Amino acid sequence: MAKVKTSYFCQNCGQQAPKWLGKCPSCGEWNTFVEEVVQKEDTSGKGSWRVSTATKTSGKPRPISQIAYTEEQRTITHDNELNRVLGGGIVPGSLVLIGGEPGIGKSTLMLQIALNLPMQVLYVSGEESEGQIKMRAERLSNKGDNCFILTETSTQNIFKQIELYPPEVLIIDSIQTLQSSFVESGAGSVSQVRECTAELLKFAKESGVPVFLIGHITKEGTLAGPKVLEHMVDTVLQFEGDRHMAYRILRTIKNRFGSTSELGIYEMLSTGLREVSNPSEILISQRDEELSGITIGAMLEGNRPLMIEIQSLVSQATYGTPQRSSTGYDSKRLNMLLAVLEKRGGYRLGTQDVFLNIAGGLKVEDPAIDLAVCASIVSSYEDISIPNSVCFAAEVGLGGEIRAVNRIENRISEAEKLGFKEIYVSKYNLKGVDLKNFKIKVRPVSRLDELFQAVLNT
Numbered sequence: 001m002a003k004v005k006t007s008y009f010c011q012n013c014g015q016q017a018p019k020w021l022g023k024c025p026s027c028g029e030w031n032t033f034v035e036e037v038v039q040k041e042d043t044s045g046k047g048s049w050r051v052s053t054a055t056k057t058s059g060k061p062r063p064i065s066q067i068a069y070t071e072e073q074r075t076i077t078h079d080n081e082l083n084r085v086l087g088g089g090i091v092p093g094s095l096v097l098i099g100g101e102p103g104i105g106k107s108t109l110m111l112q113i114a115l116n117l118p119m120q121v122l123y124v125s126g127e128e129s130e131g132q133i134k135m136r137a138e139r140l141s142n143k144g145d146n147c148f149i150l151t152e153t154s155t156q157n158i159f160k161q162i163e164l165y166p167p168e169v170l171i172i173d174s175i176q177t178l179q180s181s182f183v184e185s186g187a188g189s190v191s192q193v194r195e196c197t198a199e200l201l202k203f204a205k206e207s208g209v210p211v212f213l214i215g216h217i218t219k220e221g222t223l224a225g226p227k228v229l230e231h232m233v234d235t236v237l238q239f240e241g242d243r244h245m246a247y248r249i250l251r252t253i254k255n256r257f258g259s260t261s262e263l264g265i266y267e268m269l270s271t272g273l274r275e276v277s278n279p280s281e282i283l284i285s286q287r288d289e290e291l292s293g294i295t296i297g298a299m300l301e302g303n304r305p306l307m308i309e310i311q312s313l314v315s316q317a318t319y320g321t322p323q324r325s326s327t328g329y330d331s332k333r334l335n336m337l338l339a340v341l342e343k344r345g346g347y348r349l350g351t352q353d354v355f356l357n358i359a360g361g362l363k364v365e366d367p368a369i370d371l372a373v374c375a376s377i378v379s380s381y382e383d384i385s386i387p388n389s390v391c392f393a394a395e396v397g398l399g400g401e402i403r404a405v406n407r408i409e410n411r412i413s414e415a416e417k418l419g420f421k422e423i424y425v426s427k428y429n430l431k432g433v434d435l436k437n438f439k440i441k442v443r444p445v446s447r448l449d450e451l452f453q454a455v456l457n458t
Contacts, residue, residue: 008033009190014228036185072257075169075210078116081266081275084304085237085250087258090169093208094257095201097175097230099215100239105248105268106214109239110171111136112272115144122167126153126177126187140272153187155180155199167209172200174214175229197232230254241268242361247282248273249362252302262302280307280418283360290388293380297372298393298411298423299364305407305414307391309359310369312376317353328358329373330365337374337396344400345448347381368405370396371424374448375455384456389421394429400448404429416440424451 008017010033015026020033074089083089086096100106107128114121115137125133133149148165152158155178162170172178176188178196185191197213204211213233230236234256241248250264265276276282284296284307293312298305310329317323326334334356341347354377358364372392379386393411395403404426405411415423416438427444435442445451 006035006037007191008035011190014190014194034190036189036191075117075119077113079113079264079275080277081250081264082113084302085252085255085258085262085264086235087255087262090210091234091257092210093204094210094235095197095204095213095233096210096235096237097213097215097233098237098239099217101217104239104241105266105273106239107173108136108140108268109250109266109273110173110212110214111147112140112142114147114169114171115140115142117146117169119146119168120166121147121169121171122150122162122165123147123171123173124150124152124158125173126151127173139270153177153179155196159199159203162203169210169212170200170204171212172214174216175200176216193229194232197229201232245361247276247361259302262304279304279360280414283308283362284418285309285359290385292383292385293376295372295376295379295386296388296391296420297369298391298415299366299369300407300410301366305410306362307414307418307420308362308364308369310372310376311357311359312373312380313355314349314352314377314380317351322351323353323355325354326356328361328363329356333367333370334373336398337370338377340396340398340400341374341377341448345378345452347378349377349381352381366405367395368393368411370394371402371451375424375451378452378456382456386455387421389419390424390455391415391420391422392424394424394426394445396448402426402428402445402447402451409433412438412440412442424455 008020009015010024010026010029012029012032013024013027015024017033020035023030024032072091074091076089077083098106098110111123111133114123123133130149130151137144148167150158150161152161175193175197179187179192180195180199183191183195200211200213203209235252236254238251238253239248240251246267248266248268250266252260252262254260265279266273267276293314295310296307297310298307300306324331324335324338338349338354342349356373371394374396375386375392393405393408395405397403408425408429412423420440422441422443424443424445427446430442430444443454445454
């Protein structure tokens with residue numbers, strides 16, 4: 001009988017050490033090493049997935065010019081939002097990891113995709129019974145004759161069923177519940193998650209079957225398990241949103257087959273998740289009257305232009321130190337814009353409380369909404385409303401200048417499509433842009449004082 005050997009693993013990055021360490025030499029985190037039992041066996045030739053003849057041959061280095069490359073034929077699903085975040089569809093042999101908070105709708109999303117795919121899908125669940133999955137499928141009101149359900153946590157048993165019923169798509173719910181017999185630690189541990197993912201990665205690459213993994217997240221909002229998990233997979237998707245709100249966002253964190261800045265938007269209904277093809281309509285509230293402190297900015301998420309609503313509230317500070325609070329927007333950038341408005345615009349904001357909110361729960365990093373943020377703050381400060389038909393798309397510099405942003409034509413087209421009458425942009429953005437192609441009035445400005453004079457008459 002082989003002697004049981006223990007090893008220590010960093011819970012943050014998966015670094016292995018023969019003894020306990022206070023600080024991880026790899027990621028620098030403190031007190032993250034835990035002891036786990038490791039079964040040291042020679043698993044060559046008796047892995048959980050058969051070794052193909054291609055892997056038995058020893059590889060030889062070849063010039064890159066002699067390597068044949070054929071573009072993978074992607075599988076286009078019924079879900080256009082998923083196709084977008086994956087870069088155009090499901091790539092054969094890809095390993096996709098989907099993370100999100102408990103109850104956000106990860107299992108509902110993947111079951112809905114499994115029921116609608118026109119190919120044989122194996123849905124493996126280690127968290128729910130067959131009856132629970134069937135009950136959710138009935139709620140989604142889809143027969144799903146090509147979807148097979150397996151409730152199993154052992155990777156060896158899963159691969160036995162795969163050989164009996166070869167699937168065209170494999171879905172695992174969730175990776176933290178799987179357990180391999182080659183590692184003697186508990187399910188969800190660092191070594192188990194890494195081993196199970198390695199076995200599924202080998203299966204996906206050798207068989208060409210795309211594999212979707214559902215992953216848990218920690219209280220800090222990061223994917224549970226070692227960081228090496230995210231390095232092993234091809235694509236990492238984050239399913240975000242407030243459980244008390246109807247809308248969900250599927251965001252691309254990593255993608256070897258497409259852009260890493262795409263997002264898809266869904267609405268959670270009693271019958272499942274509905275795709276939101278025009279998210280600008282839900283990100284802009286419908287108002288009967290014009291209110292001060294509310295502006296519309298044109299931003300980009302990947303290749304998708306979005307019109308978002310910025311809400312500001314500026315009031316006299318009554319408790320000493322003025323408050324600076326922002327939701328969905330970088331607080332440091334907010335402080336920078338406030339300093340620009342005070343220095344270059346002459347607005348006495350140092351004694352004011354400033355609250356900024358991005359409507360719809362989005363987290364925005366695009367600098368093109370700087371102009372909309374400044375206009376929103378000054379609108380609330382002066383208590384003068386900005387017309388609902390006006391939007392903004394420009395970056396603001398420290399000198400109060402209006403800077404150009406990328407892909408301005410896409411932003412103008414989106415504003416025109418949604419019925420806006422005017423859009424304020426940087427005058428340096430209009431070089432080479434034919435304004436005759438747009439019916440919307442494009443207002444070029446170069447400094448903040450020009451904008452406030454035109455919009456607020458201040």
